[in-house]
Amino acid sequence: MICVSISEKTNDEAIKQIRAAEKIADAIEIRLDSIEEPDLNRLINSTKPIIATNRKKGEGGNFEGSEEERISLLIEAIKNGAEYADIELSSGKQAISKLIGEKGKARIIVSYHNFTETPESLDVIIDEISSTGCDIIKIAAFANDITDNIRMFEAAKKSGKNIIALCMGEKGEISRILYKKFGSILTYSIMEKGKETAPGQITIQLMKNLYRADKLNKETQILGTIGKPAKYSRSIFMFNPVYEKLKLNKVHLKFEVDNLAKFLSEIKKLKPAGFAVTTPYKEEVLKHLDEIDETAREIGAVNTIVVKDNKLIGYNTDGIGAKRAIQEKTVLEGKNIVIIGAGGAAKAVSYVLSKENCNLRILNRTVEKAKEIAKKAGCEYGSLNDLGNFDLLLNCTSVGMSPNESETPIEKKHLKGIVMDIVYKPIMTTLLKEAKEQRCETIDGISMLLHQGIEQYRLWMGIEPPIELMRESLWKSLSEKQ
Ligand code: NAP
Numbered sequence: 001m002i003c004v005s006i007s008e009k010t011n012d013e014a015i016k017q018i019r020a021a022e023k024i025a026d027a028i029e030i031r032l033d034s035i036e037e038p039d040l041n042r043l044i045n046s047t048k049p050i051i052a053t054n055r056k057k058g059e060g061g062n063f064e065g066s067e068e069e070r071i072s073l074l075i076e077a078i079k080n081g082a083e084y085a086d087i088e089l090s091s092g093k094q095a096i097s098k099l100i101g102e103k104g105k106a107r108i109i110v111s112y113h114n115f116t117e118t119p120e121s122l123d124v125i126i127d128e129i130s131s132t133g134c135d136i137i138k139i140a141a142f143a144n145d146i147t148d149n150i151r152m153f154e155a156a157k158k159s160g161k162n163i164i165a166l167c168m169g170e171k172g173e174i175s176r177i178l179y180k181k182f183g184s185i186l187t188y189s190i191m192e193k194g195k196e197t198a199p200g201q202i203t204i205q206l207m208k209n210l211y212r213a214d215k216l217n218k219e220t221q222i223l224g225t226i227g228k229p230a231k232y233s234r235s236i237f238m239f240n241p242v243y244e245k246l247k248l249n250k251v252h253l254k255f256e257v258d259n260l261a262k263f264l265s266e267i268k269k270l271k272p273a274g275f276a277v278t279t280p281y282k283e284e285v286l287k288h289l290d291e292i293d294e295t296a297r298e299i300g301a302v303n304t305i306v307v308k309d310n311k312l313i314g315y316n317t318d319g320i321g322a323k324r325a326i327q328e329k330t331v332l333e334g335k336n337i338v339i340i341g342a343g344g345a346a347k348a349v350s351y352v353l354s355k356e357n358c359n360l361r362i363l364n365r366t367v368e369k370a371k372e373i374a375k376k377a378g379c380e381y382g383s384l385n386d387l388g389n390f391d392l393l394l395n396c397t398s399v400g401m402s403p404n405e406s407e408t409p410i411e412k413k414h415l416k417g418i419v420m421d422i423v424y425k426p427i428m429t430t431l432l433k434e435a436k437e438q439r440c441e442t443i444d445g446i447s448m449l450l451h452q453g454i455e456q457y458r459l460w461m462g463i464e465p466p467i468e469l470m471r472e473s474l475w476k477s478l479s480e481k482q
Pocket of ligand 1: 318343366396409422423445448
Protein backbone atom coordinates (compact mmCIF):
# COMPACT_ATOMS: atom_id res chain seq x y z
CA MET A 1 0.00 0.00 0.00
CA ILE A 2 1.17 3.51 -0.72
CA CYS A 3 -0.10 5.82 1.97
CA VAL A 4 -0.24 9.59 1.58
CA SER A 5 0.45 11.54 4.76
CA ILE A 6 -1.68 14.61 5.25
CA SER A 7 -0.66 17.33 7.63
CA GLU A 8 -2.74 20.51 7.33
CA LYS A 9 -3.62 23.25 9.79
CA THR A 10 -7.39 23.31 9.21
CA ASN A 11 -10.11 20.71 8.74
CA ASP A 12 -11.09 22.24 5.38
CA GLU A 13 -7.55 22.09 4.01
CA ALA A 14 -7.08 18.52 5.27
CA ILE A 15 -10.37 17.41 3.70
CA LYS A 16 -9.37 19.02 0.39
CA GLN A 17 -6.11 17.04 0.49
CA ILE A 18 -7.91 13.81 1.46
CA ARG A 19 -10.23 14.15 -1.57
CA ALA A 20 -7.19 14.59 -3.84
CA ALA A 21 -5.23 11.77 -2.19
CA GLU A 22 -8.01 9.19 -2.40
CA LYS A 23 -7.81 9.38 -6.21
CA ILE A 24 -4.26 7.98 -6.20
CA ALA A 25 -3.28 6.61 -2.77
CA ASP A 26 -4.10 3.20 -1.28
CA ALA A 27 -4.36 4.61 2.25
CA ILE A 28 -4.32 8.04 3.90
CA GLU A 29 -2.59 9.02 7.11
CA ILE A 30 -4.21 12.00 8.83
CA ARG A 31 -1.85 13.81 11.14
CA LEU A 32 -4.38 14.94 13.71
CA ASP A 33 -1.65 16.75 15.67
CA SER A 34 -1.29 19.35 12.91
CA ILE A 35 -5.01 20.24 12.68
CA GLU A 36 -6.48 22.85 15.01
CA GLU A 37 -9.58 21.30 16.61
CA PRO A 38 -9.87 18.26 14.32
CA ASP A 39 -13.43 17.44 13.26
CA LEU A 40 -13.17 13.63 13.25
CA ASN A 41 -16.63 13.12 11.83
CA ARG A 42 -15.73 15.00 8.66
CA LEU A 43 -12.09 13.96 8.48
CA ILE A 44 -12.54 10.21 8.84
CA ASN A 45 -14.83 9.79 5.92
CA SER A 46 -12.95 8.48 2.93
CA THR A 47 -13.09 5.85 0.21
CA LYS A 48 -9.59 4.78 1.30
CA PRO A 49 -8.45 3.33 4.66
CA ILE A 50 -7.48 5.99 7.18
CA ILE A 51 -4.51 5.86 9.55
CA ALA A 52 -5.10 8.19 12.48
CA THR A 53 -1.88 9.56 13.91
CA ASN A 54 -1.54 12.07 16.71
CA ARG A 55 2.17 12.72 17.18
CA LYS A 56 3.60 14.30 20.24
CA LYS A 57 6.47 16.75 20.20
CA GLY A 58 9.79 14.91 20.27
CA GLU A 59 8.42 12.30 17.84
CA GLY A 60 8.15 14.79 14.99
CA GLY A 61 4.63 15.96 15.92
CA ASN A 62 2.80 19.06 17.08
CA PHE A 63 0.31 17.87 19.68
CA GLU A 64 0.19 20.38 22.52
CA GLY A 65 -2.28 18.81 24.97
CA SER A 66 -1.76 16.20 27.69
CA GLU A 67 -0.88 12.57 27.01
CA GLU A 68 -4.35 11.55 28.13
CA GLU A 69 -5.95 13.94 25.62
CA ARG A 70 -3.64 12.68 22.90
CA ILE A 71 -4.58 9.02 23.36
CA SER A 72 -8.28 9.91 23.76
CA LEU A 73 -8.25 11.60 20.37
CA LEU A 74 -6.87 8.40 18.82
CA ILE A 75 -9.62 6.36 20.51
CA GLU A 76 -12.20 8.83 19.18
CA ALA A 77 -10.70 8.47 15.70
CA ILE A 78 -11.16 4.68 15.89
CA LYS A 79 -14.76 5.17 17.04
CA ASN A 80 -15.27 7.43 14.02
CA GLY A 81 -14.15 4.62 11.71
CA ALA A 82 -10.37 4.99 11.31
CA GLU A 83 -9.08 1.65 10.04
CA TYR A 84 -5.68 2.13 11.69
CA ALA A 85 -4.31 4.11 14.63
CA ASP A 86 -0.62 4.84 15.13
CA ILE A 87 0.76 5.17 18.64
CA GLU A 88 4.41 5.69 19.54
CA LEU A 89 6.34 3.07 21.50
CA SER A 90 7.49 5.92 23.74
CA SER A 91 3.86 6.46 24.82
CA GLY A 92 4.43 3.59 27.26
CA LYS A 93 2.84 0.20 27.84
CA GLN A 94 -0.18 1.56 29.69
CA ALA A 95 -1.25 3.97 26.95
CA ILE A 96 -0.60 1.39 24.22
CA SER A 97 -2.65 -1.26 26.11
CA LYS A 98 -5.46 1.24 26.59
CA LEU A 99 -5.58 1.94 22.84
CA ILE A 100 -5.39 -1.76 21.97
CA GLY A 101 -8.24 -2.41 24.43
CA GLU A 102 -10.41 0.11 22.56
CA LYS A 103 -9.40 -0.82 19.04
CA GLY A 104 -12.53 -2.67 17.93
CA LYS A 105 -12.02 -3.54 14.25
CA ALA A 106 -9.13 -1.11 13.81
CA ARG A 107 -5.51 -2.22 13.62
CA ILE A 108 -2.94 -0.68 15.90
CA ILE A 109 0.46 0.42 14.64
CA VAL A 110 3.07 0.89 17.36
CA SER A 111 5.81 3.10 16.04
CA TYR A 112 9.41 3.96 16.85
CA HIS A 113 11.08 7.04 15.36
CA ASN A 114 14.69 8.10 15.50
CA PHE A 115 15.42 11.40 13.73
CA THR A 116 19.18 11.34 14.24
CA GLU A 117 20.41 7.85 13.34
CA THR A 118 19.61 4.25 12.48
CA PRO A 119 20.61 2.58 15.75
CA GLU A 120 22.57 -0.66 15.92
CA SER A 121 19.89 -2.29 18.05
CA LEU A 122 17.11 -2.53 15.43
CA ASP A 123 16.26 -6.13 16.41
CA VAL A 124 15.86 -5.18 20.06
CA ILE A 125 13.54 -2.28 19.17
CA ILE A 126 11.47 -4.48 16.86
CA ASP A 127 11.12 -7.11 19.62
CA GLU A 128 10.07 -4.45 22.11
CA ILE A 129 7.38 -3.12 19.74
CA SER A 130 6.22 -6.65 19.00
CA SER A 131 5.81 -7.39 22.73
CA THR A 132 3.15 -4.65 23.00
CA GLY A 133 0.69 -6.91 21.20
CA CYS A 134 0.24 -4.45 18.32
CA ASP A 135 -1.02 -5.47 14.89
CA ILE A 136 1.70 -3.67 12.96
CA ILE A 137 5.28 -2.79 13.91
CA LYS A 138 6.57 0.53 12.57
CA ILE A 139 10.22 1.49 12.75
CA ALA A 140 11.50 4.67 11.09
CA ALA A 141 15.09 5.77 11.62
CA PHE A 142 17.29 8.43 10.01
CA ALA A 143 19.87 7.15 7.50
CA ASN A 144 23.25 8.87 7.85
CA ASP A 145 24.73 6.44 5.38
CA ILE A 146 23.10 4.63 2.45
CA THR A 147 24.05 1.27 4.01
CA ASP A 148 21.75 2.01 6.97
CA ASN A 149 18.97 0.95 4.57
CA ILE A 150 20.51 -2.50 4.26
CA ARG A 151 20.58 -2.92 8.05
CA MET A 152 16.95 -1.87 8.17
CA PHE A 153 16.14 -4.33 5.39
CA GLU A 154 17.82 -7.21 7.24
CA ALA A 155 16.12 -6.38 10.54
CA ALA A 156 12.68 -6.18 8.86
CA LYS A 157 13.27 -9.50 7.09
CA LYS A 158 14.06 -11.22 10.38
CA SER A 159 10.98 -9.87 12.18
CA GLY A 160 8.57 -12.11 10.26
CA LYS A 161 5.66 -9.87 11.36
CA ASN A 162 3.49 -7.20 9.77
CA ILE A 163 6.00 -4.41 9.64
CA ILE A 164 6.64 -0.94 8.24
CA ALA A 165 10.41 -0.50 8.25
CA LEU A 166 11.98 2.54 6.67
CA CYS A 167 14.91 4.91 6.77
CA MET A 168 14.29 8.66 6.82
CA GLY A 169 16.25 11.43 5.12
CA GLU A 170 17.56 11.73 1.58
CA LYS A 171 19.77 8.67 2.04
CA GLY A 172 16.75 6.66 3.17
CA GLU A 173 14.75 7.25 -0.02
CA ILE A 174 15.49 3.76 -1.37
CA SER A 175 13.83 2.09 1.63
CA ARG A 176 10.62 4.00 0.88
CA ILE A 177 10.67 2.97 -2.80
CA LEU A 178 11.70 -0.64 -2.13
CA TYR A 179 9.19 -1.11 0.69
CA LYS A 180 7.89 -4.37 -0.72
CA LYS A 181 11.40 -5.75 -1.15
CA PHE A 182 12.06 -4.69 2.44
CA GLY A 183 9.02 -6.71 3.52
CA SER A 184 7.03 -3.63 4.60
CA ILE A 185 3.28 -3.62 4.27
CA LEU A 186 3.15 0.06 3.36
CA THR A 187 5.19 3.10 2.52
CA TYR A 188 4.49 6.79 3.14
CA SER A 189 4.49 9.53 0.53
CA ILE A 190 3.13 13.03 -0.01
CA MET A 191 0.86 14.75 -2.52
CA GLU A 192 3.34 17.49 -3.38
CA LYS A 193 6.84 18.69 -2.53
CA GLY A 194 6.90 20.84 0.59
CA LYS A 195 4.17 18.78 2.34
CA GLU A 196 6.60 16.31 3.96
CA THR A 197 5.60 14.98 7.37
CA ALA A 198 8.97 13.22 7.80
CA PRO A 199 12.37 13.78 6.16
CA GLY A 200 12.98 12.07 2.82
CA GLN A 201 9.37 11.49 1.75
CA ILE A 202 8.83 11.72 -2.00
CA THR A 203 5.65 12.47 -3.92
CA ILE A 204 3.19 9.73 -4.73
CA GLN A 205 3.51 10.69 -8.40
CA LEU A 206 7.24 9.80 -8.35
CA MET A 207 6.57 6.76 -6.20
CA LYS A 208 3.88 5.35 -8.51
CA ASN A 209 4.52 6.79 -11.96
CA LEU A 210 8.31 6.77 -12.03
CA TYR A 211 9.44 4.04 -9.62
CA ARG A 212 6.28 1.88 -9.73
CA ALA A 213 6.91 1.23 -6.03
CA ASP A 214 3.57 -0.56 -5.66
CA LYS A 215 4.44 -2.98 -8.49
CA LEU A 216 7.92 -3.90 -7.22
CA ASN A 217 8.37 -7.01 -5.10
CA LYS A 218 10.94 -9.24 -3.41
CA GLU A 219 12.22 -10.46 -6.80
CA THR A 220 12.71 -6.97 -8.29
CA GLN A 221 16.24 -6.53 -9.61
CA ILE A 222 17.95 -3.38 -8.44
CA LEU A 223 20.11 -1.06 -10.51
CA GLY A 224 21.12 2.48 -9.68
CA THR A 225 23.41 5.44 -10.03
CA ILE A 226 26.22 5.76 -7.50
CA GLY A 227 27.35 9.33 -6.88
CA LYS A 228 27.87 12.18 -4.48
CA PRO A 229 25.65 13.98 -5.13
CA ALA A 230 23.49 11.36 -6.86
CA LYS A 231 20.33 13.44 -6.70
CA TYR A 232 20.91 15.18 -10.05
CA SER A 233 21.16 11.88 -11.94
CA ARG A 234 18.87 11.74 -14.97
CA SER A 235 19.28 7.97 -15.34
CA ILE A 236 16.18 7.29 -13.21
CA PHE A 237 14.11 9.03 -15.91
CA MET A 238 15.86 7.25 -18.77
CA PHE A 239 15.64 3.66 -17.44
CA ASN A 240 12.55 3.34 -15.22
CA PRO A 241 9.94 4.16 -17.92
CA VAL A 242 11.62 1.57 -20.14
CA TYR A 243 11.36 -1.12 -17.44
CA GLU A 244 7.68 -0.25 -17.11
CA LYS A 245 6.92 -0.32 -20.84
CA LEU A 246 8.84 -3.58 -21.37
CA LYS A 247 7.36 -5.13 -18.20
CA LEU A 248 10.79 -5.80 -16.71
CA ASN A 249 10.85 -6.40 -12.95
CA LYS A 250 13.69 -3.92 -12.42
CA VAL A 251 14.12 -0.50 -10.89
CA HIS A 252 16.80 2.19 -11.26
CA LEU A 253 17.53 4.10 -8.04
CA LYS A 254 19.85 6.87 -6.85
CA PHE A 255 22.56 5.86 -4.39
CA GLU A 256 24.00 8.79 -2.43
CA VAL A 257 27.28 7.16 -1.37
CA ASP A 258 29.81 8.43 1.19
CA ASN A 259 31.94 5.33 1.55
CA LEU A 260 32.28 3.47 -1.74
CA ALA A 261 33.95 0.30 -0.38
CA LYS A 262 31.32 -0.12 2.35
CA PHE A 263 28.46 0.52 -0.09
CA LEU A 264 29.70 -1.95 -2.71
CA SER A 265 30.15 -4.70 -0.16
CA GLU A 266 26.81 -4.14 1.63
CA ILE A 267 24.61 -3.62 -1.43
CA LYS A 268 25.49 -7.12 -2.63
CA LYS A 269 23.02 -8.37 -0.02
CA LEU A 270 20.24 -6.99 -2.26
CA LYS A 271 21.64 -8.86 -5.29
CA PRO A 272 21.85 -5.82 -7.60
CA ALA A 273 22.18 -6.22 -11.38
CA GLY A 274 24.39 -3.20 -12.04
CA PHE A 275 25.27 0.42 -11.45
CA ALA A 276 25.98 3.64 -13.26
CA VAL A 277 28.88 5.49 -11.65
CA THR A 278 29.10 9.25 -11.63
CA THR A 279 31.16 12.04 -10.00
CA PRO A 280 33.33 11.67 -7.91
CA TYR A 281 33.71 7.87 -8.08
CA LYS A 282 34.60 7.09 -11.72
CA GLU A 283 38.29 6.61 -10.92
CA GLU A 284 38.13 5.53 -7.27
CA VAL A 285 35.81 2.68 -8.16
CA LEU A 286 38.50 0.86 -10.16
CA LYS A 287 40.20 -0.55 -7.07
CA HIS A 288 36.96 -2.11 -5.82
CA LEU A 289 36.15 -4.11 -8.95
CA ASP A 290 36.73 -7.80 -9.65
CA GLU A 291 37.26 -7.29 -13.38
CA ILE A 292 37.78 -4.25 -15.63
CA ASP A 293 37.08 -4.18 -19.34
CA GLU A 294 40.09 -3.22 -21.46
CA THR A 295 38.68 0.12 -22.71
CA ALA A 296 37.83 1.22 -19.16
CA ARG A 297 41.28 0.17 -17.97
CA GLU A 298 42.96 2.14 -20.76
CA ILE A 299 40.81 5.19 -20.01
CA GLY A 300 41.41 4.79 -16.30
CA ALA A 301 37.76 5.40 -15.38
CA VAL A 302 34.58 3.35 -15.02
CA ASN A 303 31.03 4.68 -15.42
CA THR A 304 29.24 1.33 -15.56
CA ILE A 305 29.32 -1.76 -13.35
CA VAL A 306 27.74 -5.06 -14.28
CA VAL A 307 27.16 -7.50 -11.41
CA LYS A 308 27.56 -11.06 -12.61
CA ASP A 309 27.83 -14.09 -10.32
CA ASN A 310 28.35 -11.66 -7.43
CA LYS A 311 31.38 -10.16 -9.25
CA LEU A 312 31.67 -6.46 -10.08
CA ILE A 313 32.81 -5.86 -13.67
CA GLY A 314 33.69 -2.30 -14.76
CA TYR A 315 33.14 -0.65 -18.14
CA ASN A 316 33.24 2.86 -19.58
CA THR A 317 30.49 3.99 -21.95
CA ASP A 318 31.20 7.76 -21.91
CA GLY A 319 33.54 7.64 -24.91
CA ILE A 320 31.26 5.52 -27.06
CA GLY A 321 28.33 7.72 -25.98
CA ALA A 322 30.08 10.80 -27.38
CA LYS A 323 31.09 8.93 -30.54
CA ARG A 324 27.51 7.81 -31.25
CA ALA A 325 26.17 11.32 -30.58
CA ILE A 326 28.58 12.70 -33.21
CA GLN A 327 27.76 9.90 -35.64
CA GLU A 328 24.07 10.79 -35.46
CA LYS A 329 24.98 14.14 -37.07
CA THR A 330 28.05 13.45 -39.20
CA VAL A 331 30.79 11.00 -40.15
CA LEU A 332 34.02 10.99 -38.17
CA GLU A 333 36.24 9.93 -41.03
CA GLY A 334 38.74 12.61 -42.04
CA LYS A 335 37.47 15.19 -39.54
CA ASN A 336 39.78 17.57 -37.69
CA ILE A 337 38.51 17.46 -34.14
CA VAL A 338 39.53 19.72 -31.28
CA ILE A 339 38.73 18.41 -27.81
CA ILE A 340 38.73 21.02 -25.08
CA GLY A 341 39.44 19.70 -21.60
CA ALA A 342 41.54 16.96 -20.09
CA GLY A 343 39.41 15.68 -17.22
CA GLY A 344 37.65 12.34 -16.83
CA ALA A 345 35.20 12.81 -19.70
CA ALA A 346 37.89 14.11 -22.07
CA LYS A 347 40.01 11.03 -21.30
CA ALA A 348 37.16 8.67 -22.27
CA VAL A 349 36.13 10.62 -25.36
CA SER A 350 39.69 11.10 -26.69
CA TYR A 351 40.51 7.42 -26.16
CA VAL A 352 37.49 6.21 -28.14
CA LEU A 353 37.84 8.84 -30.91
CA SER A 354 41.55 8.03 -31.26
CA LYS A 355 40.49 4.60 -32.59
CA GLU A 356 38.58 6.31 -35.42
CA ASN A 357 39.98 7.59 -38.67
CA CYS A 358 40.02 11.28 -37.64
CA ASN A 359 42.61 13.84 -36.47
CA LEU A 360 42.46 14.83 -32.82
CA ARG A 361 43.93 17.73 -30.91
CA ILE A 362 43.50 18.11 -27.15
CA LEU A 363 43.57 21.58 -25.60
CA ASN A 364 43.35 22.27 -21.90
CA ARG A 365 43.78 25.08 -19.39
CA THR A 366 46.38 22.93 -17.64
CA VAL A 367 48.54 21.95 -20.60
CA GLU A 368 50.36 19.17 -18.70
CA LYS A 369 47.12 17.24 -18.38
CA ALA A 370 46.39 17.63 -22.09
CA LYS A 371 49.89 16.30 -22.81
CA GLU A 372 49.26 13.23 -20.68
CA ILE A 373 46.06 12.15 -22.40
CA ALA A 374 47.32 13.16 -25.86
CA LYS A 375 50.15 10.69 -25.32
CA LYS A 376 47.63 7.87 -24.80
CA ALA A 377 45.48 8.99 -27.72
CA GLY A 378 48.57 9.48 -29.93
CA CYS A 379 47.60 13.03 -30.94
CA GLU A 380 48.62 16.69 -30.63
CA TYR A 381 47.90 18.88 -27.62
CA GLY A 382 48.11 22.51 -26.56
CA SER A 383 46.65 25.35 -24.52
CA LEU A 384 43.21 26.92 -25.01
CA ASN A 385 44.90 29.53 -27.25
CA ASP A 386 46.04 26.91 -29.77
CA LEU A 387 42.66 26.51 -31.44
CA GLY A 388 43.93 26.45 -35.06
CA ASN A 389 41.84 24.85 -37.76
CA PHE A 390 39.04 22.36 -37.02
CA ASP A 391 35.82 20.85 -38.40
CA LEU A 392 34.39 19.84 -35.04
CA LEU A 393 34.93 21.51 -31.67
CA LEU A 394 34.07 19.32 -28.69
CA ASN A 395 33.79 20.88 -25.24
CA CYS A 396 34.69 18.33 -22.57
CA THR A 397 35.29 20.88 -19.79
CA SER A 398 32.70 21.74 -17.17
CA VAL A 399 32.72 25.39 -18.28
CA GLY A 400 29.17 26.65 -18.80
CA MET A 401 27.66 24.10 -16.45
CA SER A 402 24.98 25.29 -14.04
CA PRO A 403 25.26 27.48 -11.96
CA ASN A 404 27.91 29.16 -14.17
CA GLU A 405 25.66 29.16 -17.20
CA SER A 406 26.93 32.42 -18.71
CA GLU A 407 30.49 31.07 -19.08
CA THR A 408 31.85 29.59 -22.28
CA PRO A 409 35.22 27.95 -22.97
CA ILE A 410 35.78 29.48 -26.44
CA GLU A 411 34.97 32.98 -27.69
CA LYS A 412 32.04 33.21 -30.08
CA LYS A 413 34.14 34.64 -32.93
CA HIS A 414 36.19 31.40 -33.13
CA LEU A 415 33.18 29.09 -33.54
CA LYS A 416 32.61 27.35 -36.86
CA GLY A 417 31.73 23.96 -38.40
CA ILE A 418 30.17 21.60 -35.87
CA VAL A 419 30.18 22.47 -32.17
CA MET A 420 29.42 19.86 -29.53
CA ASP A 421 29.07 20.45 -25.80
CA ILE A 422 28.97 17.48 -23.42
CA VAL A 423 27.66 19.71 -20.61
CA TYR A 424 23.91 18.98 -20.35
CA LYS A 425 22.86 21.19 -17.47
CA PRO A 426 21.67 23.46 -19.07
CA ILE A 427 21.03 21.69 -22.37
CA MET A 428 21.42 24.90 -24.37
CA THR A 429 24.75 26.13 -23.02
CA THR A 430 26.16 29.55 -23.89
CA LEU A 431 28.66 27.75 -26.15
CA LEU A 432 25.83 26.08 -28.11
CA LYS A 433 23.74 29.28 -28.20
CA GLU A 434 26.65 31.25 -29.63
CA ALA A 435 27.49 28.43 -32.05
CA LYS A 436 23.94 28.57 -33.40
CA GLU A 437 24.29 32.35 -33.78
CA GLN A 438 27.42 31.65 -35.85
CA ARG A 439 25.29 29.23 -37.96
CA CYS A 440 27.23 26.18 -36.77
CA GLU A 441 25.69 22.76 -36.53
CA THR A 442 25.37 21.78 -32.85
CA ILE A 443 25.28 18.60 -30.78
CA ASP A 444 24.10 18.83 -27.17
CA GLY A 445 25.20 16.94 -24.06
CA ILE A 446 21.88 15.11 -23.78
CA SER A 447 22.74 13.16 -26.96
CA MET A 448 25.90 11.85 -25.30
CA LEU A 449 24.02 11.15 -22.07
CA LEU A 450 21.45 9.15 -24.02
CA HIS A 451 24.01 7.14 -25.97
CA GLN A 452 26.20 6.34 -22.96
CA GLY A 453 22.98 5.16 -21.26
CA ILE A 454 22.06 3.04 -24.26
CA GLU A 455 25.42 1.29 -24.00
CA GLN A 456 24.91 0.81 -20.25
CA TYR A 457 21.56 -0.84 -20.94
CA ARG A 458 23.21 -3.17 -23.46
CA LEU A 459 25.81 -4.19 -20.85
CA TRP A 460 23.33 -4.68 -18.00
CA MET A 461 20.64 -6.50 -19.95
CA GLY A 462 22.73 -8.23 -22.61
CA ILE A 463 20.12 -7.34 -25.23
CA GLU A 464 19.59 -4.70 -27.91
CA PRO A 465 18.46 -1.47 -26.16
CA PRO A 466 15.10 0.15 -27.00
CA ILE A 467 16.79 3.31 -28.26
CA GLU A 468 13.72 5.35 -29.21
CA LEU A 469 11.95 4.49 -25.98
CA MET A 470 14.97 5.63 -23.97
CA ARG A 471 15.26 8.83 -26.02
CA GLU A 472 11.57 9.56 -25.54
CA SER A 473 11.74 8.92 -21.76
CA LEU A 474 14.77 11.14 -21.30
CA TRP A 475 13.32 14.04 -23.30
CA LYS A 476 9.93 13.71 -21.61
CA SER A 477 11.57 14.10 -18.20
CA LEU A 478 13.50 17.14 -19.41
CA SER A 479 10.38 18.82 -20.75
CA GLU A 480 8.58 18.11 -17.48
CA LYS A 481 11.54 19.65 -15.58
CA GLN A 482 11.62 16.91 -12.93
P1 NAP B 1 36.62 16.92 -14.59
O1 NAP B 1 37.31 15.61 -14.59
O2 NAP B 1 36.48 17.65 -13.32
O3 NAP B 1 37.34 17.86 -15.67
C1 NAP B 1 37.02 19.21 -15.80
C2 NAP B 1 37.73 19.81 -17.01
O4 NAP B 1 37.22 21.14 -17.16
C3 NAP B 1 39.24 19.93 -16.87
O5 NAP B 1 39.83 19.78 -18.13
C4 NAP B 1 39.41 21.37 -16.37
O6 NAP B 1 40.64 21.97 -16.71
C5 NAP B 1 38.31 22.07 -17.17
N1 NAP B 1 37.92 23.32 -16.56
C6 NAP B 1 37.19 23.45 -15.41
N2 NAP B 1 36.99 24.76 -15.17
C7 NAP B 1 37.61 25.47 -16.17
C8 NAP B 1 37.73 26.84 -16.49
N3 NAP B 1 37.17 27.77 -15.72
N4 NAP B 1 38.39 27.18 -17.60
C9 NAP B 1 38.92 26.24 -18.39
N5 NAP B 1 38.84 24.91 -18.15
C10 NAP B 1 38.19 24.54 -17.06
O7 NAP B 1 35.13 16.76 -15.14
P2 NAP B 1 34.58 15.63 -16.15
O8 NAP B 1 34.12 14.46 -15.37
O9 NAP B 1 35.53 15.46 -17.25
O10 NAP B 1 33.23 16.35 -16.67
C11 NAP B 1 33.29 17.52 -17.48
C12 NAP B 1 31.87 17.92 -17.87
O11 NAP B 1 31.30 16.90 -18.70
C13 NAP B 1 30.90 18.06 -16.71
O12 NAP B 1 30.08 19.18 -16.94
C14 NAP B 1 30.06 16.79 -16.76
O13 NAP B 1 28.76 16.98 -16.24
C15 NAP B 1 30.01 16.55 -18.26
N6 NAP B 1 29.75 15.14 -18.62
C16 NAP B 1 28.74 14.92 -19.50
C17 NAP B 1 28.48 13.61 -19.89
C18 NAP B 1 27.35 13.34 -20.83
O14 NAP B 1 26.92 12.20 -20.95
N7 NAP B 1 26.85 14.34 -21.55
C19 NAP B 1 29.26 12.54 -19.41
C20 NAP B 1 30.30 12.83 -18.55
C21 NAP B 1 30.55 14.14 -18.17
P3 NAP B 1 41.94 21.79 -15.77
O15 NAP B 1 42.48 20.45 -16.10
O16 NAP B 1 42.82 22.91 -16.16
O17 NAP B 1 41.45 21.88 -14.36
